[in-house]
Amino acid sequence: MRVVRFHAPGDVRIEDAPEPAPGPGDVKIRVRACSTCGTDVKIRNFGHHHIVPPRVMGHEIAGEVVEAGADVTGWQPGDRVQVIAAIPCGQCGECRKGRMTVCPNQVSMGYHFDGGFAEYMIVPPNVLAVDGLNRIPDGLSFAEASVAEPLACVLNGQNLAGVGEGDDVVVMGSGPIGCLHVRLARARGAARVFLADLNRERLDLAAGLVQPDAAICAGETDVVDAVMKLTEGRGADVVITAAAAGAAQEQAVQMTARQGRISFFGGLPKDKPIIALDSNLVHYRELSIVGANGSSPQHNKEALRLIAEGAVPVADLITHRLPLQDALDAFGIVARGEAIKVTVEP
Structure with a gap:
């Protein structure tokens, strides 16, 4: 073979x-x-x-x-x-x-x-x-x-970040994981889902498929400013960094609403794992930052069910x-x- x-x-x-x-x-x-x-x-x-x-x-x-x-x-x-x-x-x-x-x-x-x-x-x-x-x-x-395997990982991440009804969600990164995050957030009842990426071509390809409420090209505009305007100045309830970029993690803290949640979903390169974190924003806004690492067997079963039922195409x-x-x-x-x-x- x-x-x-x-x-x-x-x-x-x-x-x-x-x-x-x-x-x-x-x-x-x-x-x-x-x-x-x-x-x-x-x-x-x-x-x-x-x-x-x-x-x-x-x-x-x-x-x-x-x-x-x-x-x-x-x-x-x-x-x-x-x-x-x-x-x-x-x-x-x-x-x-x-x-x-x-x-x-x-x-x-x-x-x-x-x-x-x-x-x-x-x-x-x-x-x-x-x-x-x-x-x-x-x-x-x-x-x-x-x-189902990557969706299982996405499911674990959104469980940890508590994505749910009425949330404004920002997904940073428009690769396959970012697309799955957009669709799962919608299935979980998010009010609006915004998709951001540095690469215009990749962002347009993904946005054409998953139809976010807004697509933000971080290579052309200030992504934090764009999210604040889209959310009437309050910020997003959940920000998911589905990209291996320290800058995305730093921006996530700046664009999250009070008592919002941040998922550091994408790991950083091993030679650049350190970011500059404004801990006062975490402190005064009462932000929660969670990691996400893979999936469990039960997540895989749930992912198969969500795909089969059409909840996450x-x-x-x-x-x-x-x-x-x-x-x-x-x-x-x-x-x-x-x-x-x-x-x-x-």
Whole structure:
């Protein structure tokens, strides 16, 4: 079979590999769709401290069961499934308290285990132990189901930030995560959702699909001033920084209303993790700043349900579908910001 395998920073190859056989506690699936994200581009360029090469990449995975190991029950050939990416241990203190997103023993598909940029792959017992292999609802395509993983992360972030009825929400960053934030905020009853980005071309592409109440090009105007004018001077109830930019985090604090919430959703580059924070704004406005790190198995189930019910449509966000042999082109398309979501369909 063919796989996309990481060997070293800047060295990702499409190559032949033996078709895997499941162990007693494994489930073997035929991959039908594996979507790409900015993290895949970072891995291609810089590697990752959790990846010991060679490693098959890809963590936004949907497919169908081919074979279940001898010790596995409940799964049959032909079952349509979505696979979690972040795998908590389910046993530590954080997991027992329901805080699986911050499990210190977390492992991941495409990092610790071979991922979904392959014709076939193995779902390890770690996934099954935390109920992380999910049935795809009838009527939902494999490509749509693969987007459940990033939506699960978005769902975690908005839960932590308390996005809800009547909120004015600003989403900073118009990539696929930003688009999902816009749609989920609407589904949760936000009054208005504003989308901001430095890149005019990318902003226009995203805004044409998700139709925010206003699209703000931060490369052409003062984004803080624009938000204050749109909110009649009070600021936004929630600001979500879906971009890996310290400037966006600093601006978020300036544009948030009294008792508002800020989600530092996008992590910063490891060589520039420090921002200038006006702590007096946090103090006097009684602001809350929360981080957001991945998703839990339960978030994945909820994301699949939201997509299947039409509450958060994702089909139109998949702007490019490529066969496995063109997967390296997919990384380039993502890196250049030419797409919203690129899905590889082996």
